[in-house]
Amino acid sequence: MQAELTLKDIYLARQRIATLAERTPLLRSESLSRRWGCEVWLKLDNLQPTGAFKLRGSxxxxxxxxSEQRERGVVTMSTGNFGRALAYAGQHLGIPVKVCISHLVPDNKVEALRLAGADVVIHGATQDDADTQARRLQHENGLAYISPFDDPLVIAGQGTCGLEIMEQQPEIDTVFAGLSGGGLIAGIGLAVKTINPQAQVIGVSMNEGAAMLESLSAGHPVQVGEVASLADSLGGGIGLDNTWSFAMTQRYMDRGYRVDEAQIARAMLHLFNQEKLIVEGAAAVGIAAVEQHQIDLRGRRVALVISGQNVSPKTFAQACRLAGENDHAYL
Known part of the structure; x- marks a missing residue:
């Protein structure tokens, strides 16, 4: 029987990552606070050196x-941000990193992976295909496989984001974050709910390919089809042999929402127009969920995890066009 992660693991993670990962700002959003009738704070993990929260867990x-495994190196699969973070950390720690990605990963993220020092392997049409290749390379080359989400050290590292939120604004009672493999929600949920058990932790996925939400509905990990999305970093499955993130998401996430592409585009444009932030679709899904589902947040103290800024000009232009084709009065 495996041991459970605790807040102590997150504190230990904070010590380990302090020299490479930033303690990012938590800034008040005046525009969203006025619109929603509550206190809204933006956790700016887009300001990490690699442009996304993934550096914490990496x-x-x-x-x-x-030490022996450090010399042989590691392999992972990624939608881009985790691989980039792992490669960045590997360069600083002297550890070779191989990253398997699918053909769905945008060109800007592929180039960023290579610039960060990753040995990039492009394989298959989905992240599940890329994961199969990563597992193959693990066994063929004696590499350590590191999951982007289903790994206790990764989850504890991502949990430092939640720990910082509660230290920066102890009265936060609602946290929104993107939901993909569950590593971020699991880590944040552990931190936030250990400190304030009454707090609400809310995960948001895109409409199609929401693997964790489908798995939670089924009561066990399931496979889903993967499609292109403005929130491309939320793509991919959770693994049928999921050991950590599925159970922790079940335990710590209070609600999960799906959002459509038009709402993601509108939220991205809002963050650009009102907050002067250029972010990925996955970083804007919290705003999209509140707007699309008309979530009543009046009187609450809300943190939105702005998870990353590694969006290509092509994708951002697509979001602007899509937002322009729809009613976006709240912008």
Whole structure:
């Protein structure tokens, strides 16, 4: 029987990642606070050195490797941001990193992976295909496989984001974050709910290919089809042999929402127009969920995790066009 992660693991992770990952700002959004009738704060993890929250878990996972494994190196699959973070951390820690991605990963993220020092392997049409290739390389080359989400050290590292939120604004009672493989929600949920058990932790996925939400509905991990989305970093499955993130998401996430592409586009444009932030679709899904589902947040203290800024000009232009084709009065 595996041991459960605790808040202590997140504190230990914070010590390990301090030299490479930033303690990011939590800034009040005047525009959203007025619109929703509550206090809204933006957790700006787009300001991490690699442009996304994934650096937290990557550094913690690599720091936990034995010296022999550090020499042989590691392999992962990624939609872009985790691989980039792992490669960045690997360069600083002297650990070779191989990253398997699918053909769905945008060109800007592929180039960023290579610039970060990753040995990039493009394989298959989905992240499940890329994961199969990563597992193959793990066994063929004696590499350590690091999951972007289903790994206790990764989850503890991502949990430092939730710990910072509660330290920066202890009265936060609602946290929105993107939901993909569940590593971010699991880590944030553990931190936030250990500190304030009454707090609400809300995950948001795109309409199609929401693997974790489908799995939670089924009561066990399931496979889903993967489609292109403005929130491309939320794509991919959770693994049928999921060990950590599925159970922790079940335990710590209070509600999950799906959002359509038009709402994601509108939210991205809002963050650009009102907050002067250029972000990925996955970073804007919290706003999209509140708007699309008309969630009543009056009187609450809300944190939105702005998870990353690694959006290509092509994708951002697509979001602007899509938002322009729809009613976007709230912008």
């Amino acid at each position: 550094v913690n996972a690599l720091s936990g490797l034995e």
